[in-house]
Amino acid sequence: MSAAARALGLPVAAAVLVAGVIGVQLAGGGGSFEPLRTVDPCVERTVTSRSDGIEGLTERLVLLGVDGAACRLSVSREALTLELGQGGERSDAEIEALRDGLRDAVRRLDEEGTLPPASELVGEALDSADLNRFLKAAIRALPDSVVNAALKTDDVLLRTVDDLDLRELLGNLEDQGDLNAQLETAVTQAVKDSLADRVRDLV
Amino acid sequence: MRRAVAPLLAVTVALVLADSAVVTLALPDILVHLDATVGQVAWVLISFNLVLGLGAVPTAMAAARARPQVLGAVGIAVFAAASAWCAVAGSIDVLIAARCIQAVGGALALVGCLELLVAKWGERRGVAAWVTAGVIGTAAGPVAGGLLTQAISWQAIFVVQVPFAVLAVPAALAVAAVPEQEPDRHRPALRPNLTLALLSAALTAALFLLVLLLVQGWRHSPATAALTVSVVPIAALAAGPLARLLRTPPQVEVGVGCFLVAGGLVALAIPPSSHLAWTVAPQALVGLGLGLTVDRLTAQAMELRLPRARHAGWTIGARHVGVVVGLAILTPVFTADLQDAQEPAEQAITALVIDAPLRAEDKIAVARALGDELADQQGQVPDLHPAFASLDLAASEQPAAEQLERDLDEQLERAATRAFRDSFLIGAGLALLALLTVVLGAVRPRSRETA
Numbered sequence: 001m002s003a004a005a006r007a008l009g010l011p012v013a014a015a016v017l018v019a020g021v022i023g024v025q026l027a028g029g030g031g032s033f034e035p036l037r038t039v040d041p042c043v044e045r046t047v048t049s050r051s052d053g054i055e056g057l058t059e060r061l062v063l064l065g066v067d068g069a070a071c072r073l074s075v076s077r078e079a080l081t082l083e084l085g086q087g088g089e090r091s092d093a094e095i096e097a098l099r100d101g102l103r104d105a106v107r108r109l110d111e112e113g114t115l116p117p118a119s120e121l122v123g124e125a126l127d128s129a130d131l132n133r134f135l136k137a138a139i140r141a142l143p144d145s146v147v148n149a150a151l152k153t154d155d156v157l158l159r160t161v162d163d164l165d166l167r168e169l170l171g172n173l174e175d176q177g178d179l180n181a182q183l184e185t186a187v188t189q190a191v192k193d194s195l196a197d198r199v200r201d202l203v
Numbered sequence: 204m205r206r207a208v209a210p211l212l213a214v215t216v217a218l219v220l221a222d223s224a225v226v227t228l229a230l231p232d233i234l235v236h237l238d239a240t241v242g243q244v245a246w247v248l249i250s251f252n253l254v255l256g257l258g259a260v261p262t263a264m265a266a267a268r269a270r271p272q273v274l275g276a277v278g279i280a281v282f283a284a285a286s287a288w289c290a291v292a293g294s295i296d297v298l299i300a301a302r303c304i305q306a307v308g309g310a311l312a313l314v315g316c317l318e319l320l321v322a323k324w325g326e327r328r329g330v331a332a333w334v335t336a337g338v339i340g341t342a343a344g345p346v347a348g349g350l351l352t353q354a355i356s357w358q359a360i361f362v363v364q365v366p367f368a369v370l371a372v373p374a375a376l377a378v379a380a381v382p383e384q385e386p387d388r389h390r391p392a393l394r395p396n397l398t399l400a401l402l403s404a405a406l407t408a409a410l411f412l413l414v415l416l417l418v419q420g421w422r423h424s425p426a427t428a429a430l431t432v433s434v435v436p437i438a439a440l441a442a443g444p445l446a447r448l449l450r451t452p453p454q455v456e457v458g459v460g461c462f463l464v465a466g467g468l469v470a471l472a473i474p475p476s477s478h479l480a481w482t483v484a485p486q487a488l489v490g491l492g493l494g495l496t497v498d499r500l501t502a503q504a505m506e507l508r509l510p511r512a513r514h515a516g517w518t519i520g521a522r523h524v525g526v527v528v529g530l531a532i533l534t535p536v537f538t539a540d541l542q543d544a545q546e547p548a549e550q551a552i553t554a555l556v557i558d559a560p561l562r563a564e565d566k567i568a569v570a571r572a573l574g575d576e577l578a579d580q581q582g583q584v585p586d587l588h589p590a591f592a593s594l595d596l597a598a599s600e601q602p603a604a605e606q607l608e609r610d611l612d613e614q615l616e617r618a619a620t621r622a623f624r625d626s627f628l629i630g631a632g633l634a635l636l637a638l639l640t641v642v643l644g645a646v647r648p649r650s651r652e653t654a
Contacts, residue, residue, distance in 0.1 A: 006449065006451055006452065007451065007455050009449045009451065010449050010451040010455060010456065010459045011455060011459050011462075013449075014462055014463050014466075018462065018463065018465075018466030018469075018470075018488060021466065021467070021470045021484045021485060021488055022469055022470050022473070024484070025470050025474060025475060025485070026473065028475030028476075029475040030470075030473030030475045031473045033474060033477075034617050034618075034620075034621045035544070035547040035548050035550075035617045035618045035621065036550075036551040036554055036614060038551075038554060039554075049563065050560055050561060050562045050563075051562045055562075055563055056563070063557065077557070078549075078550035078554050078557070079550060082549060082550070082553055085570065
């Protein structure tokens, strides 16, 4: 073997080896093995829920609502979720952004036609409602068409969002019972207000 | 017994130099067992390398006035006693103090063993055996430490060194004729020692950071990590025959070795996943690089330079100061990067929980359990399994929860891998600096010749 070949053989072999190994790593996706990047909350996305009824609807509304709020606050939905989950005093801007986000979520589901008719939710709502059992029975006896004519889901939900004390609600995230009680009160009040307005319109 | 003398002395050299990185895989266990902080536990590694690095040359100078048999025997005895003290240390401060004494004994033992190996096997073979034993010890240290930690305990790392050292003391005293100590004739070889220091700093990334990534970042057991990093010593052993086959000039060999270490570290910085297989080829590059450089550079720094022991001291100093410099540069970088990785990891976990195909109430339960677990595991890459194990989910939800746990673990692995990237790349930069010293060393004599 000549001196030149001896001097060049190993460097060439090393260059090929290094290029090959780095090339294989890069071709396999090396360099992009990083944590998931957060998505832009202002870009509309489809949300689904494994739950049915009110729980599923609430989940979809909250997911879209947090997206809307994060978009308004110029943060990622993940950062906002973590921030809200940490408790503590919420700023006016955060409360306002959340309320607007939830309102947008109701409107979007309504436009998409994915809001369930009020009659579908009434039965479930009555189960947990603190009402006289005769009154519950009377309401259950009403035909769906009557319930749907009297109550519009989007109207009830928008009123609920407006009535909710979001500051207090976010302060009680740890207490599931308290959270349900607040939601129930807001929904009941929203139903009453919606019915009262309907009656007022008829008169 | 006579035949066993030289091998026992070579094993002692390997043991002392293995101690440089032998505790790397045991650090998490030591941290827990001795109730130490991460900063304190790093000193278990730093203290040994710092004392050995700074103490090697003064030890070699002082050794000129002593008989190598006595010097070697005393050094080995101190090393053995300090190793036993390390094993029974009840606090991190005691362990660090014992490691310092161990390094002092190690420095005496290395200098003494060099003279004794030369006395037994002659100049060429004796120096070669001393150098090779050092390379094998350095490369195999993390592997041996990891296996012992997993199989027995971190204390076992120190206990197993004692019998070897106890046997080596009479072996050192048994060496009969030792050549006269030569007068101080040559200045230290600056370039090979500088290259050696830079390369040792770069190798810290491979030998120290990689095991941290495997154990802390990817949550493998010390034994699995030890078996994985055994690729480095195996490749280092293969490098010698390969170089002999190609009969490459020594300077080219060293330059290629630096380049291979740099390439291996770049490849380690960009694994496509946390599968262990992706570390094998990069480690093989690092191991080949190590095998082509460290013994060759050590030999160059000592070649025809007298007194032999003092120049050996310079090589030990360069290597271990290099390790300390590497740790000093890399530790703050990867610690800060791990801290910075926390936010994207938390956001990725949040995104996956939000979008998980679970019922809303189960998502809330998962989020609560994860929040509690993460709060308990501040300052380390968390283990999320206890959070999932604590959940009481319906059987129909279990598959989705198990998939979520796997996805979250992958996010943590991604975050940890990303956090180590810059440190591996800095290590590669140090190896390229080492290559630069080789290239400049090769260019200068030619320019002088031309002039």
